[in-house]
Structures are given as C-alpha cells and as structure tokens.
Amino acid sequence: MEPADFYSGIVVDAYAKLKSETFDPEPYLEFVKAHGQPGLEIGCGDGEPLLDLCAAGLDVDGVDSSGDMVERCRANAAARGLPTQVFQQRMEDLSPDRRYASIYLAGPTFNLLADDETALRALVAIRAALTDDGTALIPLWAPGPTPAAELGVSRSTDDAGVELRYTPVSETYDRSLRTRITTARYERTDAGGTEVADREWIIHWHTPASFRALCAEAGLQVVALLDEHTQESATDDATSFVATVRR
Numbered sequence: 079m080e081p082a083d084f085y086s087g088i089v090v091d092a093y094a095k096l097k098s099e100t101f102d103p104e105p106y107l108e109f110v111k112a113h114g115q116p117g118l119e120i121g122c123g124d125g126e127p128l129l130d131l132c133a134a135g136l137d138v139d140g141v142d143s144s145g146d147m148v149e150r151c152r153a154n155a156a157a158r159g160l161p162t163q164v165f166q167q168r169m170e171d172l173s174p175d176r177r178y179a180s181i182y183l184a185g186p187t188f189n190l191l192a193d194d195e196t197a198l199r200a201l202v203a204i205r206a207a208l209t210d211d212g213t214a215l216i217p218l219w220a221p222g223p224t225p226a227a228e229l230g231v232s233r234s235t236d237d238a239g240v241e242l243r244y245t246p247v248s249e250t251y252d253r254s255l256r257t258r259i260t261t262a263r264y265e266r267t268d269a270g271g272t273e274v275a276d277r278e279w280i281i282h283w284h285t286p287a288s289f290r291a292l293c294a295e296a297g298l299q300v301v302a303l304l305d306e307h308t309q310e311s312a313t314d315d316a317t318s319f320v321a322t323v324r325r
C-alpha cells in the first residue's frame with residue numbers, strides 16, 4: 079500500500095474516533111486572513127479545521143489523497159450546509175483548477191511523504207499552485223522513536239456497540255534516512271465480527287537545514303522557520319517547527 083493511501087477503510091473510522099488532537103482553527107483562520115483568498119487546506123481529512131474556516135466565510139478548498147476521507151469531508155460539509163470544494167489528489171501530484179494565495183497543512187501531514195524525492199515533488203507542486211504572491215504554511219515534526227513500553231499497547235474506543243482499536247506493534251527508526259516506520263494494527267469489532275487492517279505508518283522527518291535545502295531546490299523562499307514551542311528561529315535539534323514559504 080502507498081503511504082498516501084494509509085487513511086482508507088476502517089483506518090478512517092478509527093482515526094476519527096481515536097484522534098487525540100482536535101484542531102484549533104484559529105491559527106489557520108488568521109493565516110488565510112493575513113495572506114489572502116482563495117485558500118487551500120492540504121490533507122484536509124474529514125474537514126477539521128477546513129470546515130470551520132469555510133463556516134467563518136472564508137473561500138477555502140480542501141484536498142486529500144484518500145477517497146474515503148474526501149467522501150466524509152463532503153458529507154460533513156453538506157451536513158453543515160457549506161458549499162466547500164473538496165478534491166482527491168496527492169500533494170506530490172497536486173494540480174488544482176485554480177491557484178491559491180494561501181496554502182496550508184493543518185498539522186505535520188507533510189511528514190507522511192515517505193522520502194526526500196516525494197517531498198521535493200510536493201514542494202514543486204505547492205509552488206505551482208500558489209499565486210505569484212502566495213504563501214504556504216508547512217508544519218513539520220521530527221519524532222523520536224516510540225517508547226518500547228508503548229509497543230503492543232492498544233488504544234480503543236467503544237461507540238454504540240462498535241469497538242475501534244489501534245495497536246502499534248513494532249517499529250524501525252532510521253536516523254540516516256530520517257524515517258520512522260511503525261507497523262500498526264487497526265481493528266473494528268461489532269456484532270458481526272472483527273475486521274483487521276495492518277498498516278505501516280511512515281514518518282519521514284526533516285531538519286531545518288534539510289528542509290531549507292529542499293525548498294531551495296523547489297524554487298521556494300523560506301520566509302520563516304519557527305520552533306513551535308519557542309516561536310524562535312528553529313535550531314537543528316527542533317522537534318516541531320513551522321515553515322512559511324513563498325515563491
């Protein structure tokens with residue numbers, strides 16, 4: 079299975095139920111207000127925070143590689159009476175019908191691109207999708223290895239007789255490739271039985287220096303690279319930082 083198809087089938091159900099984070103729409107709302115419309119949320123999933131921005135009156139489209147996620151996002155938009163445009167495309171193949179003044183990823187979805195070559199393709203495609211004076215916001219994450227004590231330990235949720243369970247089973251952590259691959263099992267149990275999906279969750283991380291080099295190659299200027307915790311310029315050991323880039 080391709081990394082871009084990770085969020086499909088029962089993983090989509092499990093993701094919606096088990097996600098620990100709910101997105102504060104405010105930083106993305108401010109970003110689009112500051113840099114202009116139309117906006118595009120890449121990796122919009124089932125619509126968080128995209129639909130809150132649309133409900134606030136902003137012209138923002140969504141794109142996601144997963145057909146199941148796009149379907150859910152459209153259904154969530156319809157349920158809220160929003161005319162949001164959502165399309166299915168991989169960000170590394172992004173070729174939207176219009177160009178955007180603001181493009182953002184809400185969280186470190188960019189780290190799901192499994193290697194530098196794919197990440198570079200995505201940056202080139204994001205550059206092409208920006209208006210001449212457009213700006214993109216790309217949050218990045220450099221994870222440590224999953225603690226050994228967490229491997230084999232399940233998280234689950236029970237909702238109206240349906241149990242969804244996530245178990246990280248094993249992991250390889252490669253500092254030279256900057257890649258963490260977690261083998262995980264998703265299970266969905268209801269009165270009819272248990273459905274199982276085994277997935278490899280690949281995180282490919284960047285350092286501030288390696289990300290700057292990719293942007294230079296893609297023809298993007300890095301306007302800011304800020305540590306999420308300190309809001310200062312990210313140092314090489316930063317684990318969470320946000321890049322603001324322009325053509």
Ligand SMILES: C[S@@+](CC[C@H](N)C(=O)[O-])C[C@H]1O[C@@H](n2cnc3c(N)ncnc32)[C@H](O)[C@@H]1O
Pocket residue numbers: 081082083085097120121122123124125126127141142143144147167168169170184185187190191
């Ligand atoms: C961590 S989820 C975040 C979703 C959303 N913010 C939410 O909470 O509903 C990441 C999303 O990125 C999508 N995705 C993964 N790889 C992608 C790619 N190469 N291009 C576009 N979207 C991708 C997944 O299908 C998934 O919906």
